[in-house]
Every structure is written in C-alpha cells, then in structure tokens.
Ligand SMILES: Nc1ncnc2c1ncn2[C@@H]1O[C@H](COP(=O)(O)OP(=O)(O)O)[C@@H](O)[C@H]1O
C-alpha cells in the first residue's frame with residue numbers, strides 16, 4: 001500500500017480538487033491512504049477566530065469568509081450540493097458552539113483550528129464518491145493518539161499503531177481518506193500536531209502501516225536547494241539522503257514538516273516529493289543514499305526572536321546559570337535554533353510564539369537581565385561556498401553569526 005498527502009495549496013480551488021481525483025484515479029483505487037490538509041488558507045482563518053486580539057467584527061468576517069470559501073468550492077464540484085453543504089454546516093456549528101463554551105487558550109485553539117481538515121476531508125470524500133472512486137472517510141483522531149500538549153500533541157506510537165490496524169482490511173477495497181494535522185487525547189479532546197503538521201501525520205500512517213512509500217504532492221517540482229519563492233532558479237534534487245532532508249527541515253525549509261523524516265528513515269521507507277501540477281516530473285526521492293557534492297542549501301526561517309540573558313553581578317556564565325535557562329526552555333517545550341555565549345551573557349534564538357516567549361521572559365527575569373528582539377530571520381547556508389559565505393555575512397542587519405566547517409548561520413533583522 002501507499003500513502004499520498006495533499007496540502008492546502010493543492011486543494012485550494014475546485015480545479016485543483018478535480019486534479020487530485022485524477023491523480024488518485026491514475027494511481028490506484030485501493031491500497032491507498034490519502035491524507036489531506038485544510039483547503040487553502042483555512043487554518044489561518046480559523047486561527048483568527050481564536051486569536052487573543054480577536055474582535056466581534058474579525059470573528060464575523062472570518063466566519064463568513066470560511067462559509068463562503070467552502071460553499072463556493074462545493075457548488076462548483078457538485079450538481080446537488082445540499083448534502084455536502086449540510087456536512088460543512090455541521091462542522092461550522094460545532095465551531096460556534098466551541099467558541100461559546102468555557103474552553104480557552106491552547107485547548108480552545110485545537111478544538112477550533114482542527115476543523116479545517118475535517119471540513120476538507122468530508123468534501124473530498126463526497127467528491128471522490130461522486131466520481132466513482134470507492135472512498136472510506138476516516139476520522140484520523142480514532143487512530144492518532146496524543147498526549148495533552150495542545151498545539152503540539154506528542155504521539156503515543158504504540159496506541160496509534162494498535163488503533164490503525166483495522167485500516168489494513170479496509171484498504172483492500174477502498175481508498176481511505178483522512179485528515180492530517182489532528183489527533184486526540186485519551187480524554188477525548190482534539191489536538192493538533194503543530195502548524196503544517198499534515199506531512200507528519202502522513203509519515204505516522206506510513207510508518208505505522210508499513211506502507212511501501214509516502215508521496216507528498218506539492219506545488220513545486222521537488223525539494224530544491226532554496227525556496228523558489230525567494231530565489232529565481234534553484235536546483236531540484238532528484239534524490240536526497242534522509243539525513244540531508246532532516247537537516248534542511250530542522251533549519252526551517254518549510255517544504256516538509258521537520259518531524260516527517262524520522263518515522264520514515266527509521267523504517268527505511270522512501271519519501272517522494274512530487275509536483276502536483278505536472279505528475280510526470282520525476283520529483284525528489286528522499287531515501288537512504290549518498291549524493292556527492294550537494295550545492296549550497298539556503299534556508300530562511302522567519303519570525304525568530306533573539307533572547308539575551310545577562311548576569312547582573314559580573315559572575316561569568318556558568319553551568320548552573322545555563323541549567324536554569326535550559327530548564328525553563330524544556331518546561332515550556334521551546335527549541336533553541338541558534339545559541340551563543342560570552343563571559344557574562346547567553347543569547348539564543350527561538351521561534352517567536354508570543355504567549356510562550358512572554359512566559360519564558362517572565363521566568364528568566366527572576367535571575368537575569370533579559371533583552372529580546374523580534375522580527376528576525378535565521379538564514380542557514382549548508383555546504384556553503386566562498387561566494388555564498390561572503391554574501392550572507394556582509395548583508396545589513398546581522399545580529400548574530402555562527403559558522404562551522406560546512407554551515408553558516410546568520411540572524412538578520414527583517415521585520416518590526
Ligand atoms: N527547499 C525548498 N524546496 C522546495 N520548496 C520549498 C523549499 N523551501 C521552501 N519551499 C516552499 O514550500 C512550499 C510548499 O510547501 P507548502 O506551501 O507548505 O505546501 P502544502 O500546502 O502543499 O503543504 C513551496 O511553494 C515553496 O515555496
């Protein structure tokens with residue numbers, strides 16, 4: 001069996017959804033698990049419904065936009081849209097009920113933001129069925145078990161593997177369509193696996209079911225040495241070792257979610273990144289291989305925050321102080337993207353998630369003088385050559401820089 005994953009960019013219009021059906025039809029009508037994300041920018045819209053600065057007006061606008069966007073897609077896909085409209089309405093009503101409940105914070109976020117995938121998978125299931133593709137709709141939450149770390153659910157692999165077993169016979173006669181990005185806690189709350197986490201869901205199913213491959217369909221020709229939205233003509237890799245792909249995603253190449261590689265590499269299952277618009281293109285095969293002489297890989301990670309902790313009494317930064325900082329980071333589940341220390345201060349760069357950063361700074365201020373900057377981009381150049389090394393070091397606004405024999409990282413001021 002195989003697993004296919006289609007992201008929001010591949011599902012954003014009725015034409016693209018028709019194209020998804022044609023890709024599926026040309027590959028198989030059974031032994032295929034299809035994982036889908038929310039359509040287009042739906043997840044961003046859902047986030048505005050739970051944002052801390054939401055106003056009645058932004059909420060009304062977002063609700064109307066959500067309904068109109070999905071209705072327009074449904075009306076273009078179905079002759080009789082009433083059944084599918086009703087299914088979408090049911091999800092929208094659940095969102096309204098949840099927003100009116102006493103839930104709050106990250107728990108509320110996950111109950112609402114998870115709805116995008118539920119809506120898109122219902123529409124696709126009905127569309128496949130109307131097109132004669134035998135499709136079974138699966139609620140991914142009945143398989144993907146997580147703990148209660150809302151917004152970043154940690155997967156219970158053993159339970160998930162047990163939950164997924166009933167899929168094996170089901171896949172013999174149908175394709176199974178399910179949602180990326182979402183899971184469920186033991187006490188029945190929905191969790192999300194982190195923004196852009198549908199790739200990870202697809203890898204979990206692939207690994208758990210022992211599928212022969214995972215294909216992620218993207219709006220690019222494959223994995224490239226730089227984001228084509230930032231660079232005019234990057235090189236497309238035909239193949240890439242798991243290790244290189246894992247490092248690229250770790251540094252922030254958002255073509256694949258960082259957690260996707262490990263479950264596949266551990267079971268030696270190839271990951272194919274294929275072009276959605278032109279499936280005849282070879283795409284990129286990520287697997288166990290060696291590739292000589294990779295070109296410089298350039299990765300931009302936006303929305304970074306630099307925090308500097310300075311000791312106040314001229315003591316040098318010691319293991320004890322570092323342990324206080326790392327303990328706070330670990331308790332708040334924050335990952336460091338770059339770090340550097342001097343005699344009396346320790347600086348590190350993390351993703352800017354406002355609520356977490358505020359909590360972290362509050363804790364660190366008890367022991368240190370704390371300074372921070374936001375609106376930064378971390379640029380990583382792996383396998384740098386002389387030209388790229390010079391270009392990136394000399395650009396304006398560099399706040400922190402670090403290089404090893406093969407990798408250069410610069411943290412640059414880009415926003416406010
Ligand atoms: N190294 C890279 N190679 C290819 N695409 C990249 C790379 N880095 C960033 N990207 C971006 O990733 C995008 C695809 O990811 P994404 O928008 O998350 O797709 P989806 O919605 O299908 O999950 C591309 O449009 C491209 O701009």
Ligand SMILES: N[C@@H](CC(=O)OP(=O)(O)O)C(=O)O
Nearest residue numbers: 007008037043195196197198
């Ligand atoms: N819809 C979620 C999960 C996801 O993975 O989406 P996409 O596959 O479109 O990146 C998000 O936008 O974060």
